[in-house]
Amino acid sequence: MSSVRRHSDLMRRASGFRRPRVRTTDRTGIRMLRPFALACVLLMAVVAPALGQWKILYYDKNGQVVGVRKNPTDRKVGTAPAAGPAGESARAAATARIVAGEVIVANAPRGFTGIVRALGFAVLERASLRALAVDVFRLRVPRGLSVPAAIVRLRQRFPGITVDANHLLEASAVERTPELHARRLMGWRSPPPWCGRGVRIGIIDGAVDVRHPALAGRAIEYRAFQGPGHRPGAASHGTAIAAMIVGAAPWGGLLPGAELKAANIFEATDSGGVSANVFGLMKAVDWMVAERVHVLNLSVAGSRNAVLGQILDLARRRGLVMVAAAGNGGAQAPPAYPAAYDFVIAVTAVDVRGAVYRHANRGRYIDFAAPGVGIWTAVPGGGRAQSGTSFAAPYVSVLAALEVAGGRARNVAVVRERLRTGVDDLGAPGRDEVYGWGLVRLPRSCASPHVAG
Structure with a gap:
């Protein structure tokens, strides 16, 4: 048993947390891949800095990674x-x-x-x-x-x-690791069902299995933004992010009483994989602006794109606060977008010891760190542990949404300043390229824009 696994077991015993008992047809998890490609990250991909190329992961019918290919057969x-x-x-x-x-x-x-x-x-x-x-x-x-x-x-x-x-675009989760409960990682007690009432959070991600037990009874509106003639892709990643934010208490949902707007931009390929592109992302952003979400969580990343940058800036001008995963390209990777836009809050991932996730991007654009290694997540048919900056972003999205919904912050600059007041500085003094301003801290009791936490 590895030292990380022993550490994980000790934490669960100390906290009294028990993983939800679920049945799943495949417990093999996500195969760890050696990164060799540039991140255009949507949450289930590995990319590496040196070559600046893409790697697209393919999934079976249960949402498990079964291989990697460069050229999907239905879209060159x-x-x-x-x-x-x-x-x-x-x-x-x-x-x-x-x-x-x-x-x-x-x-x-x-x-x-x-x-x-x-x-x-x-x-x-x-x-x-x-x-x-x-x-x-x-x-x-x-x-x-x-x-x-x-x-x-x-x-x-x-x-x-x-x-x-x-x-x-691709997703940023890459490997199976020891399981840790999303709420327990931050020291939150089990929340009442109204926790987060009055908050509207948007996610742009993969498909969401709204019938999963973790999401039963949650206030979720789901829409798909695939291109004409394309089917939605696997629901593993989107379901995980949705359950982290509004999932039922046994699944560690951070704000189970919040309202969630979930947009799927991933589409299935004829070869059994998934892919997404900037055009679908822009359509989903427009929906989020129309729905007036308090914060938009973007656990996706890719290259800098002139048209997307303009669309996101328009959304920012209309009051949309955006939080994005920093990317999983590694220490030498170029900046990942949309996180690297200066009007987007970029989030990196750390483990239970406060060490930065080994595949996380570095750079001056990093704003904050949050847990993102070995997060126990909901997936179709059960649950599994996943790691990546994608799973760190929801923590910051929740905090930002509470600030905006409570009227304490009206734009991204004010949100950044307010979040800075409650961080643990993990790296060099002040802001650095590994942890940003540091590890965000969530209140120990339930927080709501209308109920004191």
């Missing part, structure tokens, strides 16, 4: 330069994984569709983001034209538009 994957600031890894930008042969566009002028069709582009999809008052387009580039060349051509023909590749 290519590479293209990604927009990025000076100093960002050129190699990472040049090898960002994209949907081959597609670009996305915002700020298009009147008559845009007719003109681009005459130029040889095909309009695959047009989405009217009503809450953000902007239309976005998904185009197929002309035969024989590369995505980078298509971007240049569109910028020359339409000065002022925002155009980029349709970047792929």
Whole structure:
């Protein structure tokens, strides 16, 4: 038995916590993979810093990882330069994984569709983001034209538009580890069912199994944002994040009385895997703005994208506070987006001893740390332990939502300042590139915007 496992067992015995008894058809967990790819992270992927490439995990019908492939059969994957600031890894930008042969566009002028069709582009999809008052387009580039060349051509023909590749996204959970209860990790007592009443939290993630016992009786509205003709992907990751936030007490839900808006942007591939892209993410963000959620949890990541950056900034201007997983690319990985946007709160993961998660990204964009190693989570058919920065983000999302819903913070800057007052500084004094400002601390009793905790 490893020292980590012994430590985990001791913590459970000391706290009196017992893992919920569930039946599951497969207890093998998630196979640990050696990272060799760049993170465009949606919560179930491993990526590594040096090569700046993608790795897509494939799941069986029970939501278990069964393999890794580079090119899903139903959607070809290519590479293209990604927009990025000076100093960002050129190699990472040049090898960002994209949907081959597609670009996305915002700020298009009147008559845009007719003109681009005459130029040889095909309009695959047009989405009217009503809450953000902007239309976005998904185009197929002309035969024989590369995505980078298509971007240049569109910028020359339409000065002022925002155009980029349709970047792929993945999830950031990677391995099976010793099980630890989400609430027990932070010292919270078992909550009353009203804990968090009056709070609205949004998640953009994978599918959610709303019939899971952890989510029975919860206030959840679920929508899918796949492309036309595509089916939702596996529900393992989305169910886990949803249950961490609003799950029933035996499953460690942080705010079981809160209202959850859950958007799925992952779609199933013909080969049995899952994939997601920036276009679906933008549609989901628009829904979150329309629903006026207090905080949006983004346990997803990828390359910097010009169109997505503009859409998220519009959402920020309309009052949306966003919290995102910092990414699982490792210490040398380039910044992961959307966490690396300065108007998004970036969260890294630590274990029970306060050590940073070994696959976590580092960088000046890291804001806070929270538990994210060996979290016992709900998955279709039962539960399992999962690790990654994806599972750290919900802790900060819950704290931020309480601040916003309680009227104590109206924007991301104020939320950051308020969260800083309750952290344990784990690294170098002050903010650092590993832990940010430090480990967030949650109140020991239930917190609600209307009930003192």
